[in-house]
Amino acid sequence: MHMRQGFFEDVRNFVLAAVKLGSRRDGFCCRARMHAALFVLSREFKEVSNLCRCVGMLNLGLDAIVETLVERGLLEERLEFPGAVDGVRLPGYAVYTYRLTKDGHLLAEDAVEEMDPRIRRRMKELLKMDVWSLIGYAYVKYPEHSIHKTLVIY
Numbered sequence: 089m090h091m092r093q094g095f096f097e098d099v100r101n102f103v104l105a106a107v108k109l110g111s112r113r114d115g116f117c118c119r120a121r122m123h124a125a126l127f128v129l130s131r132e133f134k135e136v137s138n139l140c141r142c143v144g145m146l147n148l149g150l151d152a153i154v155e156t157l158v159e160r161g162l163l164e165e166r167l168e169f170p171g172a173v174d175g176v177r178l179p180g181y182a183v184y185t186y187r188l189t190k191d192g193h194l195l196a197e198d199a200v201e202e203m204d205p206r207i208r209r210r211m212k213e214l215l216k217m218d219v220w221s222l223i224g225y226a227y228v229k230y231p232e233h234s235i236h237k238t239l240v241i242y
Contacts, residue, residue: 095138095139095141095149096149096153098136098138098139099126099139099147099149099150099153100153100156100157101195101199101202101203102122102126102136102139102199103122103150103153103154103157103163104157104162104163104188104192104195104196104199105196105199105200105203105208105211106121106122106125106126106211106215107163107186107187107188107192107196108188108193108196108197108199108200109200109208109211109212109215110125110211110212110215110216111186111187111188114185115166115185115186115187116185116186116187117173117174117183117184117185117186117219118173118183118184118185118219119150119151119154119184120173120219120223121215121219121222122147122150122154123145123146123147123150124145124214124219124222124223124225124226125211125214125215125222126139126140126147126150127140127142127145127147127226127230128214128222128225128226128229128230129207129210129211129214130142131229131230132210133204133206133207133210135204135207136207145223145226145227154186157192161189161191161192162188162189162191162192162195163186163187163188163189163192164186164187164188164189165184165185165186166184166185166186166187167182167183167184168182168183168184168185169181169182169183170182171183173219173220174218174219174220175218176220
């Protein structure tokens, strides 16, 4: 993530890198994992603090950027109903999962390669956590952002 780029490009690179680094056999689940990982990284590394335009843990630009990546054919988005997130079934709820397309994979490789090794290492650690643990970690580590705010799983 190069800070000379704009907010859109930097968050786009974060999303592509997150899907590449955090994908499991069934793809990357879910946007909440992206929000929480970006939130924690933005608190731990001043180099990416400008990427978090957050209300609580929700990044105000991330959802629009994910939707743009899907529209441009860089991410494949699948809606699973009923949803399950890291082994927890969510009856009555749908969950989005993501996979990189061929073109998205090429951009994601570049994004990961350009990333500061310290940030990349920490991002991998965070994305290995199940989403519930990651969200819990973020709220415990940064409690000032947990008051009257929730992170919706989608």
